[in-house]
Amino acid sequence: MLISRNWLQTFFESKLPDREKLSNGITMHAFEVEGVEEKQGDEVFDVKVLPNRAHDCLCHYGLAKEVAAIFEIPLSRKMFVKTPRTFPQSNEFSVEIKTEKVKRFKTLKINGVKVGESPKWLKNKIEVLGGRSINNVVDITNFVMLELGQPMHAFDADKITSDGGVSSFIVREAKNGEKITTLDGVERFLKEGALLITDGGNNGKTILGIAGIKGGSSSEIDLNTKSVILEAANFDAPTIRKHSKLLNIRTDASIRFENGISEELPLFAIEYALDLIEQIAKGDNFQVEGEFDFKKVNNQEREIGISLKEINNILGTKLDTKEVEKILSRLEFSFQENNNVFKVTAPFERLDLEIPEDIAEEVGRIYGFEHIGSVLPDNLSQVPEINQDFYRTQKIREVLKNDGYSEVQTYAMVSEGVVEIENPIATDKSFMRENLENGVGKSLELNARNSPILGLESLKIFEIGVVFANKREETHLCLGTFSKGKINTEEYSLKGVYEKFAIANVDEGEIARSGVDERSIKYRSISPYPFILRDIAIFVLENVKSNDLEKIIEDDSGEYLVRIDKFDEFKKGEKISYAYHLVFQSVEKTLTDSEINEVMEKLTKILNGKTGWQVR
Amino acid sequence: MENENKKGHLHPITLIVNDMAAIFRKMGFSVADGPEIETEYYNFDALNIPEWHPARDMWDTFWLKPLKDRRLLRTHTSPVQIRYMKEHGAPLRVIVPGKVYRHEATDATHEAQFYQLEGLMVDENCSLAHFKGVLEQFFSEFFNTKVSMRLRPSYFPFVEPGVEADITCIKCDGKGCAICKQTGWIELMGAGMVHPKVLEWGGVDSKKYKGFAFGMGIDRLAMLKYGIDDVRLLYNGDLRLVNQF
Numbered sequence: 001m002l003i004s005r006n007w008l009q010t011f012f013e014s015k016l017p018d019r020e021k022l023s024n025g026i027t028m029h030a031f032e033v034e035g036v037e038e039k040q041g042d043e044v045f046d047v048k049v050l051p052n053r054a055h056d057c058l059c060h061y062g063l064a065k066e067v068a069a070i071f072e073i074p075l076s077r078k079m080f081v082k083t084p085r086t087f088p089q090s091n092e093f094s095v096e097i098k099t100e101k102v103k104r105f106k107t108l109k110i111n112g113v114k115v116g117e118s119p120k121w122l123k124n125k126i127e128v129l130g131g132r133s134i135n136n137v138v139d140i141t142n143f144v145m146l147e148l149g150q151p152m153h154a155f156d157a158d159k160i161t162s163d164g165g166v167s168s169f170i171v172r173e174a175k176n177g178e179k180i181t182t183l184d185g186v187e188r189f190l191k192e193g194a195l196l197i198t199d200g201g202n203n204g205k206t207i208l209g210i211a212g213i214k215g216g217s218s219s220e221i222d223l224n225t226k227s228v229i230l231e232a233a234n235f236d237a238p239t240i241r242k243h244s245k246l247l248n249i250r251t252d253a254s255i256r257f258e259n260g261i262s263e264e265l266p267l268f269a270i271e272y273a274l275d276l277i278e279q280i281a282k283g284d285n286f287q288v289e290g291e292f293d294f295k296k297v298n299n300q301e302r303e304i305g306i307s308l309k310e311i312n313n314i315l316g317t318k319l320d321t322k323e324v325e326k327i328l329s330r331l332e333f334s335f336q337e338n339n340n341v342f343k344v345t346a347p348f349e350r351l352d353l354e355i356p357e358d359i360a361e362e363v364g365r366i367y368g369f370e371h372i373g374s375v376l377p378d379n380l381s382q383v384p385e386i387n388q389d390f391y392r393t394q395k396i397r398e399v400l401k402n403d404g405y406s407e408v409q410t411y412a413m414v415s416e417g418v419v420e421i422e423n424p425i426a427t428d429k430s431f432m433r434e435n436l437e438n439g440v441g442k443s444l445e446l447n448a449r450n451s452p453i454l455g456l457e458s459l460k461i462f463e464i465g466v467v468f469a470n471k472r473e474e475t476h477l478c479l480g481t482f483s484k485g486k487i488n489t490e491e492y493s494l495k496g497v498y499e500k501f502a503i504a505n506v507d508e509g510e511i512a513r514s515g516v517d518e519r520s521i522k523y524r525s526i527s528p529y530p531f532i533l534r535d536i537a538i539f540v541l542e543n544v545k546s547n548d549l550e551k552i553i554e555d556d557s558g559e560y561l562v563r564i565d566k567f568d569e570f571k572k573g574e575k576i577s578y579a580y581h582l583v584f585q586s587v588e589k590t591l592t593d594s595e596i597n598e599v600m601e602k603l604t605k606i607l608n609g610k611t612g613w614q615v616r
Numbered sequence: 617m618e619n620e621n622k623k624g625h626l627h628p629i630t631l632i633v634n635d636m637a638a639i640f641r642k643m644g645f646s647v648a649d650g651p652e653i654e655t656e657y658y659n660f661d662a663l664n665i666p667e668w669h670p671a672r673d674m675w676d677t678f679w680l681k682p683l684k685d686r687r688l689l690r691t692h693t694s695p696v697q698i699r700y701m702k703e704h705g706a707p708l709r710v711i712v713p714g715k716v717y718r719h720e721a722t723d724a725t726h727e728a729q730f731y732q733l734e735g736l737m738v739d740e741n742c743s744l745a746h747f748k749g750v751l752e753q754f755f756s757e758f759f760n761t762k763v764s765m766r767l768r769p770s771y772f773p774f775v776e777p778g779v780e781a782d783i784t785c786i787k788c789d790g791k792g793c794a795i796c797k798q799t800g801w802i803e804l805m806g807a808g809m810v811h812p813k814v815l816e817w818g819g820v821d822s823k824k825y826k827g828f829a830f831g832m833g834i835d836r837l838a839m840l841k842y843g844i845d846d847v848r849l850l851y852n853g854d855l856r857l858v859n860q861f
Contacts, residue, residue, distance in 0.1 A: 028769075029769065030769060032780075050770065051670050051771055052671075053771075237668075238667070239668075241668045241670060258670050259670050312743075314777070314809055315777075317745070355812065357812065360777060365777070369744070369769060369777075370766045372745050374752050375749045376746070376750065377737070377739065377741075378741070380642075380644055383644075384644050384646035385646045387647040387648060387649075390637070394634060403624070404624050405624040406855055406859060407626050407627040409627055409851050409853065410851060410853045411729065412715070413729065420680065421680060421681070421689075422679040422680060422681050422683050423678060423719060424678070425719060425721070432653075439853060440853070443854070446852070446853060447854070447856075450854075453856065454855055454859060456855075459855070461624075461855070468652075511638075521842050522842070523844050525845050526849065526856045
């Protein structure tokens with residue numbers, strides 16, 4: 001959610017903290033701030049609102065309440081305090097709800113509206129958050145959503161079939177294959193159960209909008225619109241999510257509805273939008289004709305009880321009553337305290353507060369999770385049970401390692417198998433592997449190509465991993481060797497290996513000895529560029545050691561020598577001959593033959609320059 | 617050839633997992649595992665993530681054919697929480713190292729298959745402070761340097777409260793460097809106090825017991841500890857990587 005500092009500031013009289021302090025406070029006590037961008041004299045914060053707070057914090061007022069609690073600065077503009085106005089019931093418009101999936105549907109018919117360009121302040125608010133200004137009425141509905149979190153829609157009342165000056169909506173579920181052209185001009189085909197707002201005048205045949213997801217073009221507001229039906233509703237969250245996914249449309253509205261917002265919000269949203277329309281879109285004969293309001297259930301106030309002791313037991317803190325009271329007040333929760341038990345009444349818009357642990361979390365985050373201390377649990381020395389499969393597998397790995405085998409891991413998603421993936425990331429990764437052999441074989445091919453740089457003429461590798469048969473998975477061991485141009489693999493079930501090699505159960509002593517690995521290994525990046533292999537053989541005096549010779553070669557072969565391996569040694573008279581593979585590679589570029597020729601020539605010259613040495 | 621009688625090398629993931637098991641064992645944690653193919657129930661529903669819940673977007677999922685069977689490649693090791701609680705009851709301390717799968721595009725820091733370590737402790741006396749104590753101890757041993765941890769708010773449907781845990785940067789000791797993007801902190805894992813519903817689904821009396829749970833990426837730890845710069849190298853069977861360990 002993008003949050004504008006200037007917008008946020010409208011909720012406070014005192015000046016908000018600077019960018020860093022604000023970001024840090026929000027991150028440590030509410031949601032991670034992922035970035036801040038300077039834009040049109042404003043600062044726009046990218047706030048990663050957590051899924052459990054998307055229902056009340058995907059809006060500026062939601063964030064303002066958090067900021068007020070975190071920094072202990074009073075809100076000067078509270079949006080949900082005053083009881084919203086009620087309006088006379090409309091004589092010109094009504095709604096028939098024909099589905100269980102609507103929890104609230106509130107409309108207000110306003111006549112004598114003048115549609116036009118939005119004033120500068122409103123345009124700016126929409127645009128600074130990356131939106132596009134359409135006209136004053138549409139911008140107002142978007143503004144209200146961005147301020148309060150309640151999506152709204154405005155219909156041109158005159159574009160709906162009317163019978164003697166009376167029109168209506170039917171809200172119903174779609175039949176499979178029904179279609180609508182949405183506001184973006186795209187024709188959309190609906191799946192059964194999508195919620196629709198339809199024209200009651202022709203018995204619901206004309207679809208006016210996909211409820212909670214996207215409006216239709218047939219009733220859109222334009223510059224000639226005189227009469228407006230404002231709608232603020234509450235739709236079943238899973239239904240919105242399901243159909244938004246099926247249609248592959250995510251909108252500001254659907255994102256909010258799928259998180260299940262409060263059914264009380266439409267009251268405040270409608271009133272707020274009306275006030276703004278009166279201010280900036282009032283035409284001749286302006287008249288609030290009347291409302292329609294459908295509400296499925298009456299909101300029950302939720303009272304949650306938790307004791308001071310429970311709060312401290314969950315958080316591992318030593319807070320006292322006063323501190324907890326202060327935090328609950330900062331959050332503007334109403335509560336009673338009796339004998340160190342708090343009875344907290346959740347604000348109507350905070351649908352996430354249900355169980356005692358939720359209150360503990362609120363206390364913890366405002367107090368600051370970063371202030372929680374570290375305590376080691378009791379009975380640290382209790383001896384845990386031994387997972388034999390885990391430790392016997394460790395043992396097999398050790399045995400193989402000591403026998404010269406290196407462990408590889410290969411990809412579990414492959415091009416063929418019996419267990420098929422419905423939604424693979426690539427066509428050659430659409431099955432789960434049914435063996436390890438194929439992967440190990442490919443690994444051997446790859447490593448054989450790299451054998452000079454690995455300094456290995458033959459290869460011994462193994463993999464332990466899960467393979468997938470029909471409705472069954474099993475851990476296998478695969479051994480692979482490469483020698484004299486020949487690849488060989490053998491695959492076993494790990495259970496079979498325990499038996500075949502009589503791998504005994506592991507006892508406490510053995511585990512204790514395995515201990516923690518204290519080696520500090522520093523990995524060196526693998527160069528993506530090809531290597532060049534050269535051999536050099538040289539006669540030296542018999543008292544010259546191979547190690548010393550290697551050192552001289554290393555020092556005089558330039559920066560690209562990455563490996564030197566001795567492959568031959570023999571004595572002839574008073575001289576000894578050594579032969580080495582030299583591997584050259586750069587981490588920055590492809591080396592050319594002539595570059596390495598130069599290196600070799602220089603090296604040969606240096607070696608031949610030593611008394612009694614002769615490069616062969 | 618001189619390499620004929622040389623020892624081989626273990627994969628860095630194995631080294632990390634062995635280390636983890638050894639350190640946690642000293643604190644009373646045993647090791648468990650579970651299937652890589654899971655049911656929708658264990659992977660999501662029993663972890664308080666019902667169908668069509670927006671939180672499901674947090675886990676991009678590979679589904680298996682036929683779709684009507686509702687089987688999937690586990691997106692986290694958390695299902696083992698439920699399985700282990702059901703089998704062992706409380707109190708318990710367990711870690712679960714295992715392979716998980718996420719439907720995402722791969723690059724140097726993202727893989728569609730990777731390893732995760734789940735941890736779970738359930739006891740009569742168990743708090744976020746215990747979580748912090750255990751994990752600070754773990755990381756200090758693991759990185760062989762004194763590590764502090766910082767908790768901040770987060771959300772996972774199977775915990776309440778939920779936290780994100782950062783550790784002081786092990787490269788610069790919190791001063792700010794490229795590894796920690798100059799913040800001094802490295803974001804390492806999600807965690808929290810086990811949601812009472814999850815305890816109940818695991819057959820544990822949530823009135824009597826509390827628990828903490830955490831999940832962290834093993835690949836990421838391997839990359840941090842050894843300086844491996846591309847996660848994909850862990851799964852292509854390349855000895856140029858393995859033989860450095």
